[in-house]
Amino acid sequence: MEHWFSWLDSYTEGIVVGVAVGFFVRLRMLRTDYRQYPTYLHGQLIHISLGFIAAGMGAVAVPALIEKQYTAVTFLALAAQQFREVRNMERETLDKLEQDELVPRGASYIEGIALAFEGRNYVVIMAAFLSSLIVIEVNLWVGIVLGMVLVGVAGLLRSGKYLGQIASVELGELRMEGPSLYVNDIYLMNIGLADNRKRIMKHGIGVVVSPASKDSRITLANLGQRQAILHDLSVVLGIFRDTGEPSLIPLSKRDMEDGRLGILCLPEEKDVEKVLQVIRSVPVLESAVRIPSEDPTKQFRRGGKSG
Amino acid sequence: MADSNGNKILAVITEKEGQVMGGVPVFIASDAKKREDTAFLLEKILDGMVHQLNESTFVIVHHA
Structure with a gap:
């Protein structure tokens, strides 16, 4: 017993x-x-x-x-x-x-x-x-x-990688050329109304995110990853936006030549250092990660069979 | 009028009559100031973004 x-x-x-x-x-x-x-x-x-x-x-x-x-x-x-x-x-x-x-x-x-x-x-x-x-x-x-x-x-x-680990985040200069909005040399969008141009120049902050490697270049190109950056920015720093204001939209565009990302942010508090800090600590989304540096031709050279 | 992404031209505001034709509301403005004002109001009403096509024409586009 x-x-x-x-x-x-x-x-x-x-x-x-x-x-x-x-x-x-x-x-x-x-x-x-x-x-x-x-x-x-x-x-x-x-x-x-x-x-x-x-x-x-x-x-x-x-x-x-x-x-x-x-x-x-x-x-x-x-x-x-x-x-x-x-x-x-x-x-x-x-x-x-x-x-x-x-x-x-x-x-x-x-x-x-x-x-x-x-x-x-x-x-x-x-x-x-x-x-x-x-x-x-x-x-x-x-x-x-x-x-x-x-x-x-x-x-x-618990935590994965952050954007700051795979890319460098720097302040960019927002400028208007006629109706076209640029951050440094990256084209963002066409803004028609003078009023909106003024407000974007007043409240907007331009940021350029440059990929550190071939792999991170693909991650940065991912639309989901880019949306995550904009969402996190709006959550932490607030957003200068409302319904019925379709032109005041934070967005990111890509320089297709070198994979850099131009970002327009419209934070409620215009604190440049904070904006950069928030973007650096955006999580890298698993679904956005690709590894082209793991060259697939290597396997063929080894003569290995797939499967 | 919507393209494959769901983007849609909602209205056109122009100073040059005859420059725009087709199945979209066209607003003729007599000068740049009027054009700007009309576009401003329509942007708020239609919730579409105002883009400048050329010196005398705005298009209002709803981005999906």
């Missing part, structure tokens, strides 16, 4: 530690920042609850496997289904909110956010699984230490 108890104990310990680690990993990766998403409390509650469920699944999978209850693993497939649903939910919500934004996020940004939500639940499952496994197979304390390490690592994994 005592033997049976000690067995149950190590399982219970494993599950408890696993759930706790998974839960803390989710908490650590859930952050409300300037993007204001998830919004306070209600959005967070949803994700904390889902994180808890994910942690439970990861933690319980270990005893199930040890007991040779292999069918229990099929529940993980169910979990995957569930979390794909989370991604859809996020996408739908953000898509709906998009209509109410003066400067929309853009589909790529939304997809990136939705992907992150799904992916983070899998990280939670893995963290819970690992720590539960270690508690049951090694001992309680090693499992707890590993759990703490995992929570720390999750914090590091």
Whole structure:
């Protein structure tokens, strides 16, 4: 009888530690920042609850496997289904909110956010699984230490690259040539009314973003990435814009010769340093990343077969 | 009138009658000041962007 108890104990310990680690990993990766998403409390509650469920699944999978209850693993497939649903939910919500934004996020940004939500639940499952496994197979304390390490690592994994790491961001000079608006030598748009020209020259700030490499050149060309820059600017620094003012629109155009990006921003507070800082810390969207520098002809030269 | 991107010319304001024809409302203005004023009002009303085509003509375009 005592033997049976000690067995149950190590399982219970494993599950408890696993759930706790998974839960803390989710908490650590859930952050409300300037993007204001998830919004306070209600959005967070949803994700904390889902994180808890994910942690439970990861933690319980270990005893199930040890007991040779292999069918229990099929529940993980169910979990995957569930979390794909989370991604859809996020996408739908953000898509709906998009209509109410003066400067929309853009589909790529939304997809990136939705992907992150799904992916983070899998990280939670893995963290819970690992720590539960270690508690049951090694001992309680090693499992707890590993759990703490995992929570720390999750914090590091949370953020990806920033625009400042793949491109240089500099102030540019806005100028009008007849009806044409330029930032340095990059053409932006045609503005008809003298009134709008005056307002854009007064409130606008021109910025030139130059790609640092062949890879980042393609990332900067991506329309979703460009929209993300404009959206982040409007969120952090406000936007000098309203409905019925179609000419006051922040936008970015590309110099097709060298891949530089000319940006017109219309911040409410005209603080040049802040504008540059915000653009440097725009996240690089996963969907905008391409790696042409990984030359595909290399594979052919090696004579390797594809597939 | 919409192109494949959904952009659409909503109106034309010109000083030179006869320069513009076709299925779009054309507003004739007697001088540059009137042209500017009409375009300003129409921009707000139609929520379309005013572009200058040449010295005497504005087009108002709705960008999708």
